[in-house]
Amino acid sequence: MFSPILVDAFESVSIAYFGRSIQDKNLEAAGFRLYPRVLRSLQQALQDPQRSKAESTLVTVTLLMAFESVERTTQVSLIAHVHGALRLIEHRGPENHIHGVEHLLYTELRPYWVAAAIVSRTPSALASPDWINLPWSANPDRRDILHYLLDLAVEIPGLLWQFDDIEAALKSGMYSPHEIGVKQASLWSGVADLTDRFRQWKVQWVDNNPDGPPQEVEVSPDDTFPRFHCRDFRTRGIITPPIFVYRDLRLAQTMCLYYSTRLILSSADTRPTDRVGPLEQYSLGCGICRSLEWYIVNAPGNMINRLAFPVRVAWEVFPDGGPERQFMYEVLKLVERRHALGLWGSNMSEISPRAGPPRSQSPEMATGA
Numbered sequence: 001m002f003s004p005i006l007v008d009a010f011e012s013v014s015i016a017y018f019g020r021s022i023q024d025k026n027l028e029a030a031g032f033r034l035y036p037r038v039l040r041s042l043q044q045a046l047q048d049p050q051r052s053k054a055e056s057t058l059v060t061v062t063l064l065m066a067f068e069s070v071e072r073t074t075q076v077s078l079i080a081h082v083h084g085a086l087r088l089i090e091h092r093g094p095e096n097h098i099h100g101v102e103h104l105l106y107t108e109l110r111p112y113w114v115a116a117a118i119v120s121r122t123p124s125a126l127a128s129p130d131w132i133n134l135p136w137s138a139n140p141d142r143r144d145i146l147h148y149l150l151d152l153a154v155e156i157p158g159l160l161w162q163f164d165d166i167e168a169a170l171k172s173g174m175y176s177p178h179e180i181g182v183k184q185a186s187l188w189s190g191v192a193d194l195t196d197r198f199r200q201w202k203v204q205w206v207d208n209n210p211d212g213p214p215q216e217v218e219v220s221p222d223d224t225f226p227r228f229h230c231r232d233f234r235t236r237g238i239i240t241p242p243i244f245v246y247r248d249l250r251l252a253q254t255m256c257l258y259y260s261t262r263l264i265l266s267s268a269d270t271r272p273t274d275r276v277g278p279l280e281q282y283s284l285g286c287g288i289c290r291s292l293e294w295y296i297v298n299a300p301g302n303m304i305n306r307l308a309f310p311v312r313v314a315w316e317v318f319p320d321g322g323p324e325r326q327f328m329y330e331v332l333k334l335v336e337r338r339h340a341l342g343l344w345g346s347n348m349s350e351i352s353p354r355a356g357p358p359r360s361q362s363p364e365m366a367t368g369a
Helices: 004-021 025-047 055-071 077-092 100-108 110-120 129-136 145-153 156-172 177-207 249-266 278-298 301-317 323-339
Strands: 215-217 230-232 237-239 243-245
Touching: 004 025, 004 055, 025 055, 055 077, 055 100, 077 110, 100 110, 100 129, 110 145, 110 156, 110 249, 110 301, 145 177, 145 249, 156 177, 156 249, 177 249, 230 278, 230 323, 243 278, 249 278, 249 301, 278 301, 278 323, 301 323
Parallel strands: none
Antiparallel strands: 215 243, 230 237
């Protein structure tokens, strides 16, 4: 897989990263001087019909995506690389991700590709039956609990697009009540169906798992990790809930993605009855926060970014000035300091799936507090 563009990319990234790790500003700057040339070469490769489908081009895009998650050279650089990688993967087609490095880059990084599709809020080709099934055709046993969840999550971008389309139609005043009603009925049906399938997934893969669901463990008084406090809407007080302890990192990552995708889907849930309301949304956000300590303490540094998207989604469900966001702020700074991940120090606004929070009112308002 020798490729001049990949060699240049490795040279630029390795020099810049090594210079940063040993705090040699001159060496770090030398790596960054090579970076624009790499970006120009990559742009040329992406515009070429043949080179755009080359394995080396996909690896280069993925390498730069990983580099930007650490360095964050600009506010939009990471999300630009992620969206570029997603478009490249869709362009290559599912038949080119069945074997080898291409298969690994698609499957191991699939949570990022699905998150990018969600952030774009447009229907994704990854939701097609071919993309759901073909990449696994040579190794069906590699499809695990996480990927069965992502099979559902990849339908969310299309529903977000429907929601945005209805909002635009209402603002335009160009559609009749009947036309709006037809659009809403389609959205409500899709949201209800997908919400039910998410709940069925949790029962099948988590609640009824032979090894049991995640355990709840009280926080130790000697614990040095930031302490998560949340609201008890029955007593109207602030409590310290137990943290979640998982049997492995895969399950912890999967559950955080479950909570976050449920939250995002609920932002399009405008059904007059049976909708996912503010209290359940708050509980889903707390589920992410209660999972962070176990994951961050146990995960190696190169796996921390797997929770970046769920953390950003949880950030948006909580109000400013509350104990929940204070906890999340402390966690973001802890990760930035401990693992030198520039993305976490920025509050990760570039990977936000929406402009506002996933609910229009607070739980206090919903319960008449």
